[in-house]
Amino acid sequence: MHEWISLHREEGTCFLQKIVRIPSTQGNEKEVQALIADKFRELRLDVDVWEPDGETLEKHLYFCSPRNRFTGSPNVVGVMKGSGGGRSILLNGHIDVVPEGNWDQWQDHPFSGNVVDGKLYGRGATDMKGGNLSLLLAVEAIQSLSIRLKGDVIVQSVIEEESGGVGTLAAIVKGYRADAALIPEPTNLRIFPKQQGSMWFRVEIKGRSAHGGTRYEGVSAIEKSMIVLQHIRELEEQRNARISDPLYAQNPIPIPINIGVIQGGNWPSSVPDTVKLEGRMGVAPEEKLDDAKEEMARWMEGLKGKDPWFEEHPPVVEWFGARWVPGSVDPGHDLMRVLMEQYREVKQEEPTIEASPWGTDGGLLTQLGETPCIVFGPGITQVAHYPNEHIVLDHVFEAAEIIALTLIHWCGFDGMEA
Amino acid sequence: MHEWISLHREEGTCFLQKIVRIPSTQGNEKEVQALIADKFRELRLDVDVWEPDGETLEKHLYFCSPRNRFTGSPNVVGVMKGSGGGRSILLNGHIDVVPEGNWDQWQDHPFSGNVVDGKLYGRGATDMKGGNLSLLLAVEAIQSLSIRLKGDVIVQSVIEEESGGVGTLAAIVKGYRADAALIPEPTNLRIFPKQQGSMWFRVEIKGRSAHGGTRYEGVSAIEKSMIVLQHIRELEEQRNARISDPLYAQNPIPIPINIGVIQGGNWPSSVPDTVKLEGRMGVAPEEKLDDAKEEMARWMEGLKGKDPWFEEHPPVVEWFGARWVPGSVDPGHDLMRVLMEQYREVKQEEPTIEASPWGTDGGLLTQLGETPCIVFGPGITQVAHYPNEHIVLDHVFEAAEIIALTLIHWCGFDGMEA
Numbered sequence: 001m002h003e004w005i006s007l008h009r010e011e012g013t014c015f016l017q018k019i020v021r022i023p024s025t026q027g028n029e030k031e032v033q034a035l036i037a038d039k040f041r042e043l044r045l046d047v048d049v050w051e052p053d054g055e056t057l058e059k060h061l062y063f064c065s066p067r068n069r070f071t072g073s074p075n076v077v078g079v080m081k082g083s084g085g086g087r088s089i090l091l092n093g094h095i096d097v098v099p100e101g102n103w104d105q106w107q108d109h110p111f112s113g114n115v116v117d118g119k120l121y122g123r124g125a126t127d128m129k130g131g132n133l134s135l136l137l138a139v140e141a142i143q144s145l146s147i148r149l150k151g152d153v154i155v156q157s158v159i160e161e162e163s164g165g166v167g168t169l170a171a172i173v174k175g176y177r178a179d180a181a182l183i184p185e186p187t188n189l190r191i192f193p194k195q196q197g198s199m200w201f202r203v204e205i206k207g208r209s210a211h212g213g214t215r216y217e218g219v220s221a222i223e224k225s226m227i228v229l230q231h232i233r234e235l236e237e238q239r240n241a242r243i244s245d246p247l248y249a250q251n252p253i254p255i256p257i258n259i260g261v262i263q264g265g266n267w268p269s270s271v272p273d274t275v276k277l278e279g280r281m282g283v284a285p286e287e288k289l290d291d292a293k294e295e296m297a298r299w300m301e302g303l304k305g306k307d308p309w310f311e312e313h314p315p316v317v318e319w320f321g322a323r324w325v326p327g328s329v330d331p332g333h334d335l336m337r338v339l340m341e342q343y344r345e346v347k348q349e350e351p352t353i354e355a356s357p358w359g360t361d362g363g364l365l366t367q368l369g370e371t372p373c374i375v376f377g378p379g380i381t382q383v384a385h386y387p388n389e390h391i392v393l394d395h396v397f398e399a400a401e402i403i404a405l406t407l408i409h410w411c412g413f414d415g416m417e418a
Numbered sequence: 419m420h421e422w423i424s425l426h427r428e429e430g431t432c433f434l435q436k437i438v439r440i441p442s443t444q445g446n447e448k449e450v451q452a453l454i455a456d457k458f459r460e461l462r463l464d465v466d467v468w469e470p471d472g473e474t475l476e477k478h479l480y481f482c483s484p485r486n487r488f489t490g491s492p493n494v495v496g497v498m499k500g501s502g503g504g505r506s507i508l509l510n511g512h513i514d515v516v517p518e519g520n521w522d523q524w525q526d527h528p529f530s531g532n533v534v535d536g537k538l539y540g541r542g543a544t545d546m547k548g549g550n551l552s553l554l555l556a557v558e559a560i561q562s563l564s565i566r567l568k569g570d571v572i573v574q575s576v577i578e579e580e581s582g583g584v585g586t587l588a589a590i591v592k593g594y595r596a597d598a599a600l601i602p603e604p605t606n607l608r609i610f611p612k613q614q615g616s617m618w619f620r621v622e623i624k625g626r627s628a629h630g631g632t633r634y635e636g637v638s639a640i641e642k643s644m645i646v647l648q649h650i651r652e653l654e655e656q657r658n659a660r661i662s663d664p665l666y667a668q669n670p671i672p673i674p675i676n677i678g679v680i681q682g683g684n685w686p687s688s689v690p691d692t693v694k695l696e697g698r699m700g701v702a703p704e705e706k707l708d709d710a711k712e713e714m715a716r717w718m719e720g721l722k723g724k725d726p727w728f729e730e731h732p733p734v735v736e737w738f739g740a741r742w743v744p745g746s747v748d749p750g751h752d753l754m755r756v757l758m759e760q761y762r763e764v765k766q767e768e769p770t771i772e773a774s775p776w777g778t779d780g781g782l783l784t785q786l787g788e789t790p791c792i793v794f795g796p797g798i799t800q801v802a803h804y805p806n807e808h809i810v811l812d813h814v815f816e817a818a819e820i821i822a823l824t825l826i827h828w829c830g831f832d833g834m835e836a
Contacts, residue, residue, distance in 0.1 A: 211803065212700075222647065229644065253634050258689060261686060268696040382629070
């Protein structure tokens with residue numbers, strides 16, 4: 001296995017360059033998915049390509065997307081049928097990438113795919129086309145080495161992970177399930193049996209306008225927003241003080257509440273009468289999304305005790321945009337055991353087991369798809385979503401090897417093809 | 419005088435409705451200026467209509483405008499020549515109005531001109547078409563009553579006050595000067611011999627981006643901006659502690675620093691790496707704009723002592739957009755005496771003398787045009803720039819009467835026309 005993968009590094013790198021060079025942002029996934037479907041066919045998988053039906057899906061409780069039409073945004077699934085009697089596995093990777101942002105901040109073309117010092121650069125390299133290549137190589141290695149597995153391997157290249165998981169939702173609704181699942185999102189080769197969820201929220205804080213020259217006649221929503229920011233910080237402290245899971249022991253703030261956007265006022269000489277905050281609330285792996293929402297709503301009531309202004313002008317909290325369902329798999333689950341063993345085998349060291357600081361489609365697979373999902377992949381989140389995103393190619397190939405061996409041990413070895 | 423104005427309330431109200439109903443926002447002043455020029459001609463003034471030459475003006479030290487072409491944006495000046503031997507006066511009002519903003523926030527059409535309970539509604543009613551009507555009525559009353567004045571009366575209807583004063587600048591450059599000036603901006607009939615200036619500034623605060631789920635790996639520019647906001651608040655305290663002018667005695671914060679806009683981050687799940695603040699710095703009547711800028715720059719250096727982050731990432735202060743030159747006229751100036759006397763005569767009470775909480779084109783007239791300018795007019799700033807802007811018509815007519823009498827006593831009465 002190690003040798004096969006070593007011999008196919010160049011070929012793999014070329015394919016990764018190819019798929020990174022296609023900017024598969026939301027709505028633009030078709031071209032790269034066609035390439036993936038061709039690859040699946042080359043690997044002799046049963047290929048299923050379809051555009052999710054937004055009109056049906058949007059009635060689903062777990063639907064979350066800014067759009068309800070997915071024309072030109074197909075999912076691609078390939079199935080490698082096992083010979084029978086083994087456990088099935090679902091390998092899921094998303095093909096959508098977040099926008100590249102301001103080109104000035106990139107040292108190179110944002111979709112260059114260039115390799116420098118063993119790192120491949122470009123939007124999506126880490127999140128998560130590098131991980132997708134690990135999956136493809138694992139399956140290709142098994143095929144090429146004529147290894148016959150007992151259980152089915154289902155490989156999914158899905159859309160919409162970055163905006164709420166409709167691609168994976170559509171695959172679940174279509175019936176794709178397995179005994180377990182693995183998503184190679186960038187964990188930096190750590191193993192995450194638990195993953196936090198997250199939800200986006202918006203808080204609108206009111207002030208009262210006045211001319212800036214007589215600002216004492218108004219109430220600045222910017223000043224009031226500072227109280228709200230501090231109040232939210234205290235909620236984050238309380239929520240995190242409750243987290244005792246040892247898988248979060250290395251994490252200074254297991255489930256952060258991040259304020260990512262602030263926007264208020266519209267004229268330098270006016271006292272601003274509105275400030276809008278937008279943020280992300282982390283949700284613990286075993287927590288329910290609705291419970292977290294309720295806690296936030298209750299907590300915001302406490303603002304009234306901090307400033308009488310909020311009694312008549314309570315900040316309004318709204319949940320909007322994306323959310324990722326949390327998920328938790330027992331660290332004693334047998335896929336954990338198998339994966340850890342293969343990790344030790346390949347890396348000759350003990351794997352790091354943690355709970356994730358972010359959500360993936362794995363929560364949907366675990367909670368809705370009843371397919372317990374572990375997250376393990378190459379790449380680091382520090383560069384995901386940022387300029388000069390890149391991935392260390394060595395890690396892509398290490399992950400491919402560990403995953404290939406995991407498939408054999410999980411699905412069961414049924415001998416070599418004739 | 420009182421009788422003439424009483425008899426012409428309806429006519430005056432109609433004219434104010436007419437000019438309020440024309441939305442003379444920046445770039446759209448032509449139609450209403452044509453009406454003003456016609457009015458001036460009707461009053462037998464020598465009329466001068468011209469579009470300021472942006473290419474020449476933009477080289478001027480006092481030029482401040484977001485545009486350098488004023489095609490379709492004429493100034494209108496009307497001169498009523500005196501018989502000679504008297505003091506001249508310049509009456510200045512701006513015709514430009516700020517945008518009406520969101521129509522939803524208006525109870526009526528933003529340019530309705532409707533009169534309800536003695537108040538005339540519409541963008542520009544208070545700032546400052548109401549005051550402009552006071553000027554027009556004052557001149558018309560004098561003409562209609564066949565009063566001959568010794569000194570010249572120069573009436574200016576200028577563009578661009580709301581964005582830096584290019585209209586008044588162009589008139590000064592063209593040579594319009596007088597022994598004194600009066601601007602009927604909305605002082606609520608208080609008399610302002612001194613007016614503060616103001617300047618717009620922008621502060622950019624840097625953070626370091628990271629994924630919101632691992633926000634502790636980044637540095638939130640929103641959190642850092644709270645330190646900057648507090649720091650600016652302390653500068654405001656220091657600057658205001660120095661103000662001992664009794665004309666500001668009634669003012670809780672004579673020269674405020676208002677933060678009107680905050681904008682930072684662009685993704686709920688990312689630690690924001692930039693926050694931009696925009697504000698207005700009040701400048702004391704006798705202070706130089708450059709001294710105030712320097713004080714701000716020096717003060718911002720002090721942030722380094724509050725948070726080591728700012729040593730490597732000092733917030734950048736930029737002066738942009740509009741600024742209004744401060745101005746100060748000796749409260750013992752003879753126009754003050756004359757105006758106060760006419761105020762007592764008409765209102766039968768003592769006038770309130772204060773320093774202004776905002777700037778007008780009067781600073782340019784006083785400092786650059788060497789025409790000492792007093793600000794006195796109907797209307798209240800609380801409604802200027804806001805939805806449902808309106809003006810109390812009684813105050814427009816009172817101001818007209820006080821101004822008409824002031825013209826007679828300042829310019830000198832030379833008998834009645836034949």
